[in-house]
Amino acid sequence: MPPADVARVGAAGLVTRPLRAVLAAAGIAIGVAAMVAVVGISASSRAGVERELAAIGTNLLTAAPGRTFTGEAARLPDEAVEMAGRLDGVTGASATGRLDLGVYRSDLIPAGETNGIGVLAVRPDLLGPVGARPADGAWLNEVTRQGPALVLGAEAARLLGVHRASADVRLWLGNQWFVVVGVLAPAPLAPELDTAVLVGWEAARSLLGFDGGIGTVYVRTDPDRVADVRALLARTVSPAHPNEVLVERPSDALLAQEVTDRALTGLLLGLGAVALLVGGVGVANTMIVSVLERRAEVGLRRALGATRAQIRTQFLAESLLLSALGGTAGILTGAVVTWGYAWSRGWPPAVPGWAQAAGLAVTVLIGGIAGLYPAVRAARLPPTEALAAP
Amino acid sequence: MSPDGFAVTATDLVKVYGTGDSAVRALDGVTVGFRRGRFTAIMGPSGSGKSTLMHCLAGLDAVTSGRITIGGTDLTRLRDRQLTALRRDRVGFVFQAFNLLPQLTARQNITLPSEMAGRRVDADHLAHIVDVLGIGDRLGHRPAELSGGQQQRVALARALATRPEVIFADEPTGNLDSRSGAEVLGLLRDCVRGLGQTVVMVTHDPSAAAYADRALVLADGRIVHDLDGPTRATVTEALGLAGVR
Ligand SMILES: Nc1ncnc2c1ncn2[C@@H]1O[C@H](COP(=O)(O)OP(=O)(O)OP(=O)(O)O)[C@@H](O)[C@H]1O
Numbered sequence: 001m002p003p004a005d006v007a008r009v010g011a012a013g014l015v016t017r018p019l020r021a022v023l024a025a026a027g028i029a030i031g032v033a034a035m036v037a038v039v040g041i042s043a044s045s046r047a048g049v050e051r052e053l054a055a056i057g058t059n060l061l062t063a064a065p066g067r068t069f070t071g072e073a074a075r076l077p078d079e080a081v082e083m084a085g086r087l088d089g090v091t092g093a094s095a096t097g098r099l100d101l102g103v104y105r106s107d108l109i110p111a112g113e114t115n116g117i118g119v120l121a122v123r124p125d126l127l128g129p130v131g132a133r134p135a136d137g138a139w140l141n142e143v144t145r146q147g148p149a150l151v152l153g154a155e156a157a158r159l160l161g162v163h164r165a166s167a168d169v170r171l172w173l174g175n176q177w178f179v180v181v182g183v184l185a186p187a188p189l190a191p192e193l194d195t196a197v198l199v200g201w202e203a204a205r206s207l208l209g210f211d212g213g214i215g216t217v218y219v220r221t222d223p224d225r226v227a228d229v230r231a232l233l234a235r236t237v238s239p240a241h242p243n244e245v246l247v248e249r250p251s252d253a254l255l256a257q258e259v260t261d262r263a264l265t266g267l268l269l270g271l272g273a274v275a276l277l278v279g280g281v282g283v284a285n286t287m288i289v290s291v292l293e294r295r296a297e298v299g300l301r302r303a304l305g306a307t308r309a310q311i312r313t314q315f316l317a318e319s320l321l322l323s324a325l326g327g328t329a330g331i332l333t334g335a336v337v338t339w340g341y342a343w344s345r346g347w348p349p350a351v352p353g354w355a356q357a358a359g360l361a362v363t364v365l366i367g368g369i370a371g372l373y374p375a376v377r378a379a380r381l382p383p384t385e386a387l388a389a390p
Numbered sequence: 391m392s393p394d395g396f397a398v399t400a401t402d403l404v405k406v407y408g409t410g411d412s413a414v415r416a417l418d419g420v421t422v423g424f425r426r427g428r429f430t431a432i433m434g435p436s437g438s439g440k441s442t443l444m445h446c447l448a449g450l451d452a453v454t455s456g457r458i459t460i461g462g463t464d465l466t467r468l469r470d471r472q473l474t475a476l477r478r479d480r481v482g483f484v485f486q487a488f489n490l491l492p493q494l495t496a497r498q499n500i501t502l503p504s505e506m507a508g509r510r511v512d513a514d515h516l517a518h519i520v521d522v523l524g525i526g527d528r529l530g531h532r533p534a535e536l537s538g539g540q541q542q543r544v545a546l547a548r549a550l551a552t553r554p555e556v557i558f559a560d561e562p563t564g565n566l567d568s569r570s571g572a573e574v575l576g577l578l579r580d581c582v583r584g585l586g587q588t589v590v591m592v593t594h595d596p597s598a599a600a601y602a603d604r605a606l607v608l609a610d611g612r613i614v615h616d617l618d619g620p621t622r623a624t625v626t627e628a629l630g631l632a633g634v635r
């Protein structure tokens with residue numbers, strides 16, 4: 001049978017009952033739309049992260065002390081930063097050290113209520129390698145890094161309710177007042193800085209009893225030599241105990257991060273699956289009614305010489321056409337939803353081709369399954385009985 | 391062509407609908423042959439088995455027992471697929487309700503059986519049929535845009551297009567006014583005379599039967615009269631004897 005006739009006959013069933021066709025296809029459309037949107041939104045968010053990474057670079061490595069063989073906290077040599085800085089391919093190196101202290105808006109707040117804000121001693125050259133910059137005020141200078149002055153990470157500033165750096169804004173830290181000289185912009189590659197207050201290395205030693213232990217070494221490399229540096233970094237910062245060093249590439253963690261809300265994703269996927277099921281049942285139901293209504297036509301075609309296979313093909317074509325209609329509408333809707341959501345989040349919209357292909361494949365599968373029984377039933381109609389139908 | 395000159399033969403046909411107490415013997419031992427190039431009318435009271443006989447002869451329905459040949463091929467031995475192919479290639483149908491597909495144009499309806507077989511219709515043959523039937527200017531129209539007589543002529547063209555061994559017509563004039571009916575009957579007779587077509591027609595109407603070369607009268611599933619060169623009067627008389635006023 002010529003394909004044009006198959007498509008024409010398939011379409012005829014739909015055109016004569018447009019509302020019914022639309023309603024039957026709607027379930028499929030909603031299901032496919034939900035699935036495409038879930039994939040599209042997660043792809044868009046990933047594209048957003050990738051775009052961000054392209055801006056901030058993926059050539060930052062960190063080295064931190066891990067555990068010794070006996071399970072105690074390891075300690076990096078004091079000259080670790082300098083040694084890392086001399087490594088081939090490294091363009092800048094700096095470090096922070098952790099202090100076990102809390103920071104408070106006033107001296108009246110009981111110790112311990114720190115809001116999760118940490119205190120870090122920082123080397124003066126930290127900003128370059130980490131790729132951070134002050135959003136307000138200034139970075140620690142020759143003078144401020146020696147005295148009771150600090151710079152706030154972006155999130156810490158928000159948690160403490162400090163929005164501007166000023167000589168009047170003081171925070172209670174280690175039994176004395178520190179002046180806020182600067183507030184950092186968010187540092188996506190070093191999110192631990194966002195939730196910390198930063199004091200100068202020397203001030204930490206003289207005023208806060210810091211023991212000078214290195215917490216994290218930050219190393220910025222030539223973009224083409226990240227792997228080389230990574231391979232050598234542990235041995236360089238701790239030649240005696242390289243296996244006690246944890247080397248990481250923070251951009252990897254960012255890339256792996258699930259940016260979209262898992263609960264929402266699950267809900268949408270569940271909704272999509274249910275809608276697809278309902279849509280499939282709707283298509284099957286529509287097809288059964290269509291077969292009943294067209295018994296006379298089936299009988300005539302059988303009398304005129306259509307084989308059972310040809311009748312089956314016709315009704316399968318109608319079913320496939322119906323669900324393909326829904327699937328196409330679903331893919332379009334899913335793409336529009338993705339586009340709108342990505343736009344509202346400032347991500348580049350992305351609807352992966354495989355998601356569209358999968359949507360279409362699911363559609364064809366449903367159309368085939370839903371149409372199979374009605375098609376077989378139509379093909380089994382005896383020509384005389386079908387002809388007798390009015 | 392069948393060597394013995396018969397397009398269609400039936401031997402001891404029995405058709406029983408249902409089983410047990412509710413069983414109906416719609417055909418009760420019918421033996422008949424239809425010569426090639428002849429026009430036969432099948433008549434009889436309502437429920438006498440006319441449609442059943444036609445459906446069985448055309449391979450639309452299975453018989454309970456007996457033997458049917460079309461062009462020498464034994465229908466009762468064929469599987470569904472072969473029977474379907476035989477209907478498509480060697481049988482033409484004309485129905486009371488025209489039975490054209492509404493979504494197709496007249497031309498598409500006419501070529502439908504050939505298309506289902508994956509064949510092209512011989513253009514000269516088609517042009518000739520269309521010319522004889524006088525529907526040349528209606529080919530692009532859909533059935534809803536045609537009069538009843540025109541629709542039946544399209545149906546007749548569809549039946550003729552595949553050059554079938556035999557055309558079966560069930561009450562072809564039942565839905566037509568007397569003038570259109572007479573035209574269609576005249577055309578059927580022309581097909582027999584001019585094209586050598588074999589036609590078997592079921593009808594209630596004695597004046598329709600008068601167009602045929604031969605009239606069979608059925609009653610209770612048996613052939614009770616077989617008239618050569620029937621006229622209105624002889625047919626009416628035979629029907630009266632069979633119990634129809
Ligand atoms: N599908 C069927 N199931 C059961 N009985 C049937 C069926 N088809 C026909 N019959 C019976 O078989 C007998 C012959 O029916 P048929 O339709 O052949 O009569 P007919 O001569 O064509 O009548 P009409 O002139 O009314 O069309 C009738 O008694 C009818 O009730």
Ligand SMILES: [Mg+2]
Binds near residue numbers: 440441442
């Ligand atoms: Mg009848």
